[in-house]
Amino acid sequence: MSRSEPRESQSPPLVAEVSTAIGHTPSTVASADQAVPVLTLISHPTATRAGERLVLEGVAAGREVAVSRNGPNFTRPGETFGQPLSDPFVSRTPIVFSPGEEGRLRVRVGEGGTRVVVDGQLLTSREFTPEELAAGVLLELSGRVVVLLHQASNKARAPGDTLGMVGESPGIRRVREHIQRIADLNVPVLVRGETGTGKELVAQAIHQHSPRKGRPFISVNLGAIPKELAAAELFGAHRGAFTGATRDREGFFRAAQGGTLFLDEVGEAPPEVQVMLLRVLETGELYPVGGHTPIKTDVRLIAATDANLEEHIRDGRFKAPLLHRLAGYEIRLPPLRERREDLGMLFQHFAREELEAIGEAHRLTPQDPYAEPWLPASLAVRLLRYAWPGNIRQLRNITRQLVIGSRGQAVLQLDPRLAEELDAAGPAPKLEPAPTPTAVARRKSTEVTGEELLSALRQHAWDLKSAADTLGIPRSSIYDLIDKHPNIRRAGTLSAEEITACHQTCGGDLNAMVQRLEVSKKALNRRLKELGLSARSS
Structure with missing residues (x-):
């Protein structure tokens, strides 16, 4: 009208x-x-x-x-x-x-x-x-x-604090409930969710409703720190500990003393940092780079990631004990869709x-x-x-x-x-129901033959989630099937020489490399980044 x-x-x-x-x-x-x-x-x-x-x-x-x-x-x-x-x-x-x-x-x-x-x-x-x-x-x-x-x-x-979060959907209500349960405890928290879902907002809400409220809240994006400097940035360093260390460095852990340290993109932590994080979580002590005397620390650690850390563990890129320590309590953020x-x-x-x-x-x-x-x-x-x-x-x-x-x-x-x-994703899709925790697989992974597995992986250009959906099995099961298959490799097992040679042959085309090497696209892209090789998608 x-x-x-x-x-x-x-x-x-x-x-x-x-x-x-x-x-x-x-x-x-x-x-x-x-x-x-x-x-x-x-x-x-x-x-x-x-x-x-x-x-x-x-x-x-x-x-x-x-x-x-x-x-x-x-x-x-x-x-x-x-x-x-x-x-x-x-x-x-x-x-x-x-x-x-x-x-x-x-x-x-x-x-x-x-x-x-x-x-x-x-x-x-x-x-x-x-x-x-x-x-x-x-x-x-x-x-x-x-x-x-x-x-x-x-x-x-009930009228009251929304914890700084806009929304009333079941998913966001559950997140508020998790925060209220865990905020006053001195337990490490792992916040998981896709990029842009507001993981730091959750960390801030936990800090603001904890006994540490008046103490520092330090936010660190591990993905933005050069890998060779990550240990010194987090744990501090003594002067002369490495080239360019012209003075003592305090480090983010000591800056957050008595408060909360939020580590975003924790899946990007280099191996040596993972070892040091595990020690802090287990003993409450840290060693600055170049130091030989442990320093007691009192920091509530909240980590966040949008990565599949279980897949990182399978690829040898993340330590399982560290995941167990970080996930003293786990909060999953729902995507906007x-x-x-x-x-x-x-x-x-x-x-x-x-x-x-x-x-x-x-x-x-x-x-x-x-x-x-x-x-x-x-x-x-x-x-x-x-x-x-x-x-x-x-x-x-x-x-x-x-x-x-x-x-x-x-x-x-x-x-x-x-x-x-x-419109980039094509015509507007019909709304899809949110996945429910009670959803079950249509098939047992033991029913999937090696030929079916290989065919599904090739059909979906080695996208593991899509292949698992096609096979009617949980995504977690497809990793076990890949491990058992004698002719399927993982990106984490490829040598640097083989990846470098394939990168040169394919001119850096990531999709072409996936087809040639027949491994997960995401996992291969991570290996390329580790080797300092740039990739493009055709």
């Missing part, structure tokens, strides 16, 4: 619209911490409303829930009071959500009601399967409001930072309810369907590009370069 279309008369809300909403009697309310259908606002003409949600407990209790412009209320997690959709282009004729058979959920739009679009098609009546609900269903209302229909716990979050209901809140959070910097924070709370949304619904859908390989960091950067690139404009504009980036 555009501005020129007639507005509906401003009559009082219809009681019938909300009479079948969430019930309050013990017999109809879903039990505590049960998974129920939820509507989460991804975008709204009032952008600050992103993240508000409506728990469809009535549907879980076997009843209909009618949602219209005037009710029921969407509320922010942790808060008591909320407000209805209220957008004048959303009809008073309700969208009705009701239980279907075998766990399905039926959505029905009354005649003349709100224009609802799902997957580019106009919705009048449709049932969604449990699998679709687990993946999340995007509903675009009147081309202005975008909501995600998904499943979530109906357990309300597994917490899509948080995307609206995250976008609004980053947008507010940029808008305040350029003096346009009023964009988030427009005065004219009939104005075009600052975040167009079509752009919100596009953002939600993107795979986000760079996770939160990438979302923050794209938000900055959008806000600054649209400075002074009434609505956000998507320039060709950003459009190309969002």
Whole structure:
């Protein structure tokens, strides 16, 4: 609907619209911490409303829930009071959500009601399967409001500290719970997650809620330190211990004394540093480079990695005892694609930072309810369907590009370069359900023949994860199968001479080297970096 279309008369809300909403009697309310259908606002003409949600407990209790412009209320997690959709282009004729058979959920739009679009098609009546609900269903209302229909716990979050983390998805709630359990203990923590998921933010939250809060928090990226200097940077060095050591060096461990040391990209630690880290964790003592007297240290160590350390151990690049010591307690961060209901809140959070910097924070709370949304619904859908390989960091950067690139404009504009980036992974994929911890393999690894294994590896250019998925076995099992196969090698067992010769023959083309050597692409790329050889992908 555009501005020129007639507005509906401003009559009082219809009681019938909300009479079948969430019930309050013990017999109809879903039990505590049960998974129920939820509507989460991804975008709204009032952008600050992103993240508000409506728990469809009535549907879980076997009843209909009618949602219209005037009710029921969407509320922010942790808060008591909320407000209805209220957008004048959303009809008073309700969208009705009701239980279907075998766990399905039926959505029905009354005649003349709100224009609802799902997957580019106009919705009048449709049932969604449990699998679709687990993946999340995007509903675009009147081309202005975008909501995600998904499943979530109906357990309300108590008002309080969010630990500096934006979002209410099950994954991020679990991360908060882990932090609260471990923060006050002096146990090493290993934070695992893809690049850009916010591992340092977790480390800071642990430190800020620990007894060491008032002491130093030192953050070190091991991947950014030259390998030959890593030991001296971490543990300190005496003057003259190596060429260029013209003075004593304190080192990050002693700088963090009494506090917390965060080691990012711990999988990049050189072998000698791994040995020294293991000693510190086992004895609480360190030896500076060039020193012969141990120094007592009192540091809480938090490490992080986006690497598969188990694969590093198999390739001989990481010590298993060190992994066991670092992972005194392990926290896994979910990627953004597994917490899509948080995307609206995250976008609004980053947008507010940029808008305040350029003096346009009023964009988030427009005065004219009939104005075009600052975040167009079509752009919100596009953002939600993107795979986000760079996770939160990438979302923050794209938000900055959008806000600054649209400075002074009434609505956000998507320039060709950003459009190309969002389309780089091909057509927008349908939302995929997050993997569940209870998922099991379809086959036993013992059922896979050597010929099948070799064929799958060649089919997927030695991408172990894709090969394991094709074979229907866990990724961890494929390593054992490779070890047992007499004709399959690992990158960690290749000699430097063989790799160097292949690099020269293939002109540094990584893909060609993988086909020639028949080893894991990731593992081979790491070996090339260790040997100081550059690689390119054809």
